[in-house]
Amino acid sequence: MSVELNPNLPDPDGFYDELLQAHTGLSDTESEAYNARLVLIMANHIGERETLTRLLDAAR
Amino acid sequence: MVAVRYQTAFQLYPYEKVPEQTAQMAPVRHPVVIVGGGPVGLALALDLGKKGTPALVLDDHDGAGLGSKAICFAQRTLDIAHRLGASSPMVEKGVVWNVGRVFHGERQLFNFDLLPEEGHRNPAFINLQQPYFERFLVEEIRAAQADGALIEIRGRNQIAGLEQHADYVTLQVDTPDGPYRIEADYLIACDGARSTLREMMGLSFDGRVFEDSFLIADVRMTADFPTERWFWFEPPFKDSGQSALLHKQPDDVWRIDFQLGWDIDRAKEMNEDRIRARVDAMLSSQTGTVPDYELVWTSIYTFQCRRMQSFRHGPVFFAGDSAHQVSPFGARGANSGIQDADNLAWKLDLAVNGLANDVLLDSYATEREYGADENILHSSRATDFMTPKSKISRTFRDAVLHLAAKHSFARPMVNSGRLSMPCAYDGFALFGPDALKGGPAGARPGAPCPDAPDGNNFLLDQLGGGFIVLSIGGEAAPAVSAYSITAAPVHIDTPSDILRKRYLGDQESAVYLIRPDQHVVARWASFDEAAVGTALAKAIGKG
């Protein structure tokens, strides 16, 4: 699968808001831990090893 | 003078003066001299001896060292030991465990049951104290000697000097009766991580030091305690460090490891009361009561992951810990060293018989250097998971642990050491074509042959020793020769379902060429003498 870097997310403002809200009330350390868990869950959901390598590159 | 550096658990090869030590005699030339009678040197000597090649082992002690070294021996090691005739007492004595529990702090995150995969003679691994492993090898060496194998082990023979010539080596050997000299066509350094031979030859041993200390306590307890492996990340018991591990060995002995960190006061940590306080806390953590136990052995160790740049230097070969060192997590030290011996024995045997060239001998080095890199990679990854080296790596590590308690997907990421698996020499020069369409990956060229049931026995019983042409289903293949080396035929007319699955996939028949170390050279759908002959020539470096 190639990495989608064009707009692909319905309701971008709504998602952004939800992401920030997930961090509400968390300390910086808790936020970091939360983000780490989120990355791992998303990675498992994607489940394609090569795609993940491309995503890691794209995020640089 | 031969200094005693450690106590021995068993005396296996007491010092005896040999005629060669007579001063007037010119040094005797031996085809193969192995320095070091640890697991690797012994396995190599046994393999050579059984093939009919004389092997002389020199060790500066007279038996297996006492104390906490290897306890976990993997299936591939047992399969090799079986080929050498030494595995039965190991498996009989060894402990097999299936249930493991992983804790983080007070909490059990999950447990697992390693249901054994069926259709193998040997279990995935056993726990057995290293001195027993060495003793069983020596016992088989004694049996082979009685059958005429030319193996000799000289205890309290210490290498004190080495002179390298183009095609042989002269050694200065110290004994309780003074020094003498011997010569070797091939010298195999199996003298451990602190290899004197490596040092004498001025060769480097580079890698990564892990700044950590581990306290090992072997405790004997006859109390009823489950045969399980328990591993803690950030154990909750007082002062017990970053991780802790508990698992069982034979003779009612339990191995306990505490990861204590780098800046520790060794003398203080070795204090018996202090060790007991930690052990009490661990053993009572699940039941609230401290069982009776006896401290059998305690020590503190640190480790490194490193390897020599090249495992061969002319007539000198390095094998086992002298060539590479890994962290103990994943039990790769002795296990990979036994694979070194397995890889080297048949090549040396051909060399001694004038049938090997430098391409074949060099392939020992390239293949096993690759094996060492793979082991170092796995053991470094385990270490980085157990001891995160930065804030973000700790964040991710803890995220994995947090998720593992709730979701099964995160459990395979939890890394407290991966079990040692033999490496497949994918793409290496001496391997041939994979011409079996849809052939199972587990038996691809380069891979070690997977075991499978065959009648009342197992397939691996029939492989190894020399080259084999294995035909499965279809017509029986004949023997094939190249350059005075013959691959003997083995035919399996009606393969078991498991054998079919592991070797045929959905094909009806297949022909495999297999090396003496049970690695697959090449495979085809049907027998073609020219193709097998070409692959055989290639496998001995003459392709």
Ligand SMILES: Cc1cc2nc3c(=O)[nH]c(=O)nc-3n(C[C@H](O)[C@H](O)[C@H](O)COP(=O)(O)OP(=O)(O)OC[C@H]3O[C@@H](n4cnc5c(N)ncnc54)[C@H](O)[C@@H]3O)c2cc1C
């Ligand atoms: C705590 C701990 C736990 C481990 N757990 C495991 C495990 O579970 N599984 C596993 O596979 N591995 C494990 N290992 C690693 C394993 O112990 C080693 O990899 C293994 O002993 C290497 O075998 P070797 O034959 O290469 O060397 P050694 O066992 O070190 O043998 C070398 C021999 O050479 C002799 N010698 C040295 N110098 C000279 C000289 N100048 N002249 C003559 N003789 C000499 C020594 O006396 C010794 O007998 C563990 C190691 C440690 C420290």
